[in-house]
Amino acid sequence: MQDYDVAVVGGGLLGSAFGWGLARRGQKTVVFDEGDRAIRTARGNFGLVWVQSKGQNMPEYAAWSLRASQLWQDFAAELTENTGVDVHYVKQGYNIVATEAELESAIAGQDRITAGMGDKAYGYEVLDHKTLKAVAPHIADSVPGAIYTGHDGHCNPLFLMRALHQDMQAKGAHYQPNTRVGAITPRADGGFDLTGEDGTLLGSAARVIVAAGHGAVNLVRDLGIDLPVHADQGQVLVTEKVSESMSFATGTVRQTDNGSFLLGASSKQIGMDTRTDLPTLAEVARYCISVFPFLGKLRLQRAWGALRVMTPDGCPVYQQSEAHPGLFSFACHSGVTLSSVHALEVAKWVSEGNIPSEFNVFHPRRFDV
Amino acid sequence: MELDATNTPKTVRLSFEGTAIEAPAGATVAAALLAADIIAFGTRPVSGLPRGAFCMMGTCFECMVEIDGIANRQACLETVQEGQNIRRMPPRIPTKGQGDGDD
Numbered sequence: 001m002q003d004y005d006v007a008v009v010g011g012g013l014l015g016s017a018f019g020w021g022l023a024r025r026g027q028k029t030v031v032f033d034e035g036d037r038a039i040r041t042a043r044g045n046f047g048l049v050w051v052q053s054k055g056q057n058m059p060e061y062a063a064w065s066l067r068a069s070q071l072w073q074d075f076a077a078e079l080t081e082n083t084g085v086d087v088h089y090v091k092q093g094y095n096i097v098a099t100e101a102e103l104e105s106a107i108a109g110q111d112r113i114t115a116g117m118g119d120k121a122y123g124y125e126v127l128d129h130k131t132l133k134a135v136a137p138h139i140a141d142s143v144p145g146a147i148y149t150g151h152d153g154h155c156n157p158l159f160l161m162r163a164l165h166q167d168m169q170a171k172g173a174h175y176q177p178n179t180r181v182g183a184i185t186p187r188a189d190g191g192f193d194l195t196g197e198d199g200t201l202l203g204s205a206a207r208v209i210v211a212a213g214h215g216a217v218n219l220v221r222d223l224g225i226d227l228p229v230h231a232d233q234g235q236v237l238v239t240e241k242v243s244e245s246m247s248f249a250t251g252t253v254r255q256t257d258n259g260s261f262l263l264g265a266s267s268k269q270i271g272m273d274t275r276t277d278l279p280t281l282a283e284v285a286r287y288c289i290s291v292f293p294f295l296g297k298l299r300l301q302r303a304w305g306a307l308r309v310m311t312p313d314g315c316p317v318y319q320q321s322e323a324h325p326g327l328f329s330f331a332c333h334s335g336v337t338l339s340s341v342h343a344l345e346v347a348k349w350v351s352e353g354n355i356p357s358e359f360n361v362f363h364p365r366r367f368d369v
Numbered sequence: 370m371e372l373d374a375t376n377t378p379k380t381v382r383l384s385f386e387g388t389a390i391e392a393p394a395g396a397t398v399a400a401a402l403l404a405a406d407i408i409a410f411g412t413r414p415v416s417g418l419p420r421g422a423f424c425m426m427g428t429c430f431e432c433m434v435e436i437d438g439i440a441n442r443q444a445c446l447e448t449v450q451e452g453q454n455i456r457r458m459p460p461r462i463p464t465k466g467q468g469d470g471d472d
């Protein structure tokens with residue numbers, strides 16, 4: 001007999017959504033979460049709940065992102081109702097671009113998605129400058145337009161984390177902070193023992209989800225599982241807090257609920273390095289100001305760098321070990337967006353011990369060709 | 370902290386929203402305001418709730434004030450000066466040309 005139905009390794013955006021979803025399904029759940037020493041992408045993201053442009057290379061991922069967006073409103077409302085924490089979800093977003101070339105390539109991307117999804121495709125509109133200006137009066141004269149789908153938006157990802165943590169514990173999950181899982185060992189009875197760095201037994205569970213972001217790679221390699229993720233660094237700028245003027249998000253600019261504008265985000269593959277640098281930040285600022293000139297008048301207050309958990313094709317990796325059934329390892333970019341499906345659907349897969357076959361496309365064996 | 374011949378800190382006179390306050394030379398503006406029982410340095414731009422110094426070490430940006438006509442000063446990082454004129458942050462309406470830029 002194991003201590004828990006499910007042990008989740010990692011309490012970032014993925015692990016928190018799974019922990020909450022499992023506790024909500026009545027599963028006896030524990031979440032082990034390493035402390036501030038770990039790379040914690042959940043604390044450094046941009047807060048978009050974003051559908052468009054996703055899944056150009058995999059229609060199933062486009063459909064999955066769409067499904068996530070469709071569940072988000074109720075997901076956010078349930079969290080707020082249970083915790084009193086407002087996650088500030090606003091379903092309003094335009095992919096506003098700076099140049100004609102970018103707009104062309106964004107349209108081509110949406111066309112690929114539409115073709116791939118077939119009759120499951122969602123519609124999108126291309127707004128020209130004039131139409132866009134009516135909803136986004138502060139765009140630069142040079143902005144050619146935007147893409148609008150009705151599915152994109154943004155939230156406060158830190159309040160999302162807080163609400164998930166608070167409510168999973170209210171639902172009986174054990175959240176164990178500052179606890180790094182050093183090893184997962186299959187037991188004779190089919191469950192797993194989880195041990196800490198110093199070898200002490202942390203607990204046992206019938207099933208295990210490894211959702212430890214960058215910390216997962218070495219942990220599952222010991223069990224013969226290849227988790228193909230690498231770090232993709234993004235740098236984000238934060239302005240002074242100002243009065244409310246923009247409710248929608250673009251792919252690169254959004255105003256937070258306390259008035260700051262976030263400008264993002266660069267993309268660089270430089271290993272496990274979260275440091276910011278001036279040329280990169282200047283380029284982020286330059287691009288955003290080229291879309292919204294008023295941003296140039298705001299004082300910057302801070303900047304940060306964080307590491308995307310990136311797979312080779314940018315799409316999620318969901319897998320259950322064949323050698324050790326009950327051992328799941330999940331990793332993806334866009335963990336904010338997908339938190340609704342992770343909480344409400346993936347948690348169900350794990351509680352039932354089976355990833356439905358329609359989601360086999362997300363198995364990393366797709367990279368083996 | 371600057372001391373005089375009798376080892377007493379020198380006093381600096383400044384004002385907050387027109388009200389005179391005194392502070393020991395070398396103190397930060399945030400410390401001077403707090404010592405004068407001024408806890409709310411300003412209000413939050415969106416919610417309108419009061420805001421004041423939180424970390425006292427330059428990281429939270431909750432202590433913003435206008436000093437001698439210049440907005441966006443961190444009160445916890447500025448040292449009091451004789452005659453300094455401290456005000457709450459003016460409304461920051463980003464799209465109305467009220468930023469720090471030059472147009």
Ligand SMILES: Cc1cc2nc3c(=O)[nH]c(=O)nc-3n(C[C@H](O)[C@H](O)[C@H](O)COP(=O)(O)OP(=O)(O)OC[C@H]3O[C@@H](n4cnc5c(N)ncnc54)[C@H](O)[C@@H]3O)c2cc1C
Pocket residue numbers: 009010011012013014015032033034035038039040041042043044045046047048049050179180181182211212213214215216219232233234235236265306307308309331332333334335336337338
């Ligand atoms: C700059 C940037 C912008 C982004 N913007 C967006 C966005 O706008 N929208 C969106 O949807 N997504 C966005 N993302 C992506 C999103 O943040 C990630 O998808 C998400 O954080 C990944 O979640 P995770 O749980 O896998 O990893 P993390 O959030 O990193 O969590 C992993 C957790 O595991 C713990 N851990 C690690 N090793 C162990 C161990 N051995 N034992 C126990 N615990 C362990 C860590 O402490 C950590 O808490 C962005 C990412 C970046 C970097």
Ligand code: FES
Pocket residue numbers: 399421422423424425426427428429430431432443444445446
């Ligand atoms: S009190 Fe935190 S920055 Fe000044």
